[in-house]
Amino acid sequence: MRQPLSGRVIPRQIRHSELRCHLDNCLDNHEQCFLREFKTGTVEEHFWLIDTIKRMVVPKGQNTEYAALSYVWGGSRADYTHFKKLALRNAGIWSTINRLVAGNGTPGAKLPENLPATISDAIDFCRGIGIRFLWIDSICIDQESQEMKDYLIPKMDSIYLRAIVTIIAAAGDDAHAGLPGVRPGTRSDNRDIISIQGRKFITAYARAKEIIAKTTWWKRAWTFQEGWLSPRCFIFTPHEVFFCC
Template sequence: MAVHTEWPNVFELRLHISPSLGGLGQREPDVIIQSLEDSSAVWRGRLVGKGQFEIELASKWLHQCETQHDTVKPSGLAQSYWVKKRQKLPSSFRCIDVRRWCLAKPGQKCRYLALSYVWGQKKVFQCTRTNVSNLEKDHGLALVRDQLPRTITDAIQLTAAMGEQYLWVDSICIVQDDDKNKQEQLSAMDAIYCVAALTIVSTSGTEASSGLSGLSPGSRTSIQHVEAVQGLKLVNSLPKVQKGANHTVWNSRGWTYQERVLSQRLLFITSSQIIFKCPHSTAYEDKLSEGIETLNNPVLDKNRTWMDVDHDPDRIELRKKINFISYVNLVEDYTPRKLSFSADILNAFTGCMSELEFTFRGTFLYGLPDTELDSAILWQPHGMIRRRIDPKTNVPLFPSWSWAGWEG
């Protein structure tokens, strides 16, 4: 079969295998077979590391985003936005110094990465008023390393290997039994994740002890098959964001929702490959396309850059005008998620509300924007719901006119 196109080297023949009869737009194909040849084709496959990913690749993606995309030199509204976000970081803001293995207060202008992960059912080591002073001493975290969950120690190792110094992790950087400190951090959650240079996302684990898949040799099982067909090497594609991140325990939790939509750059560490996602593009470990600028093709969007094949419908965009539909979408995506403590329904959405205050130019009343209260109060359930009750007092936690007052 011969394929001819007006735009040579932009497209290549790829075989999609899917049980869906509704077309590829309906769902992600189960199998994508792509060329593994060392050619100039835009979308060519790459064999991922057997059992381990290349840290240098993640660093390269981050560097390319920071140096080539529009966010490099923000101006006007965007510049004002970032200045305010930095200023919102509390004076008590702590990070893990991955070089000294201790807690530090690096200040508002520091550069840091953040971690998004699942705590799980097992008890997680936490920073408390009792141990915080010891954790702030040089190698303070190293002394309790055997108590730290593997996902956190792996994230520390990855951060250091990427040449970064600071990492923010909720269980370690928030004094968990200090109500004042905890509230300061929760109120600044939008700033913490927005300002982070990159959010490391552990999508494959169900517990904090699961670790980052692919960081250590043999810690992941990427299944790729290579076949030679008429002299052409072909390889199957690995699961993308839809399967690699969306259909996971991590993406079902309430607290991780705002961590995802507030982060400017995400490094999804899935069970099969790493995926880099920013406002401008998405890059996959199993594809050789990093470094490609805007594709010169009138069929494609002029602003679409390298690997821009996914859109984040749940990402909060910076807008000058009120976007009520964005608010509705966020609430619809958030409310079905699971929380260990029902009373956290608004706490785990605080970052999103803080972000939306910028566009609504108002505050929120139990999850509803006061400037659009007449519309927001008309919310309707999609299915069966029940009152959100305090298990100790059997009293409703929130007003019945707010979606926060109901589970479902």
């Protein structure tokens, strides 16, 4: 039986520097995680990324480090259909890109202002931990280009294996759930804190594996595969973030 007063107080917002330390420790010391990235092919075409500083969709440069986002589009067919419409709305990005490419201009396009919370939070989180580029399927794949989808979908393993880290949105049922702790007021901790002789004690949450196994993200084969492929993951749950590698 677990000790009832074995928990720790979790801050209301994430600490970017602490999470970055976990990532750097893996990058610097875990050779087995590093080697996983090279057990797959490369993506030579149609590889676009979000520049989290400029908030633009840009072509991936050679040896560019990037994070990837794994999330649930919608908890029901209606939610999924609604989000797919939002993704298709990003066609404006791709019409701009295609026009610039055709005219030999510098390819790239600004992101829309109103993005689903999970996507917006992922962009802010990457910027906060010093990762400039981010790959998100609904934005970085032209949803109206069958050629691009036919090329990239079979290469999803390469995209997630070669990401420096995958951000897993396991806190909700759709793309509007957000990443708890990135913005103020999005993470709660309702556990009782007890003081005994000047020391504070708090009940513990369930183990990470138990928490994650109950999420919608875990139960979807597609998203579960994305997490399984990734050498490193930040897993956002309603109350805390877990790092695994």
